[in-house]
Amino acid sequence: MSSFNNCIKFDLDIKEKNIVFKDYFYTMVQMKKHKIYEAELIQPACPYCGSLALLHNGHLVTNIRYLTVNASLPVIIRLAKQRVKCRACDHWSMAQSELVNKYCSISNASKLKVLSALTEDRSITSIARENNVSINTVQRVLGSCSHRFIDTYEYLPAHLAFDEFKGVDRQLHFICLDGDNHQVVQILRTRYKKTLLKYFGRFSPQARANVKTVTM
Numbered sequence: 365m366s367s368f369n370n371c372i373k374f375d376l377d378i379k380e381k382n383i384v385f386k387d388y389f390y391t392m393v394q395m396k397k398h399k400i401y402e403a404e405l406i407q408p409a410c411p412y413c414g415s416l417a418l419l420h421n422g423h424l425v426t427n428i429r430y431l432t433v434n435a436s437l438p439v440i441i442r443l444a445k446q447r448v449k450c451r452a453c454d455h456w457s458m459a460q461s462e463l464v465n466k467y468c469s470i471s472n473a474s475k476l477k478v479l480s481a482l483t484e485d486r487s488i489t490s491i492a493r494e495n496n497v498s499i500n501t502v503q504r505v506l507g508s509c510s511h512r513f514i515d516t517y518e519y520l521p522a523h524l525a526f527d528e529f530k531g532v533d534r535q536l537h538f539i540c541l542d543g544d545n546h547q548v549v550q551i552l553r554t555r556y557k558k559t560l561l562k563y564f565g566r567f568s569p570q571a572r573a574n575v576k577t578v579t580m
Contacts, residue, residue, distance in 0.1 A: 372401060376430065376441075377473075380462055382406045383443070398438050401430075407446040407459035415452035422447050428464050429496060430471045438496040441471070470501060478505045479539075479548050506537070506551075520571045521549065526580045528555045543579060 372385040423444035523543030538555040
């Protein structure tokens, strides 16, 4: 792996091995200056049978909105996803990444930043402007808050932080954060005791016993 690729990944905090950065440059998009990173997403093996015997058939290029510290300079990752056919099982597939969900052009890192911003006393409009996404995107991210961010019921962080915030239609939502790194554990549409007990009741006794402190 080249030092250029390593430097870009370090700068963007991307650890995925199958993404290889090729170039970066500035360009104008709709009369606004953007920073563009060009990268290739490699399909190392067939997702159906695991074979390494793949026939490559071009790429699907997706423009992915990524995190930026400067709202006036949006960041786009122009990701070329490999399309392949497995010689062993004849299945066609396309490379997928943890960077972004399938059929989506907003990075998961950007979505988490939007979720964190929703915990603050700010308007959806200002959050959308800061993250270079539409108001509808912010609302869709909030609407998907029933999905778990820690994808297991066998683990909970040692230190949890609970909070509430006003979302769509000024309704109060519940958010649970890891008290150490402030990553989102879960967002629930309501903050009622019954809802919270039902959610945390799904975790194993060992996971609940791991929690040492809860701050509110």
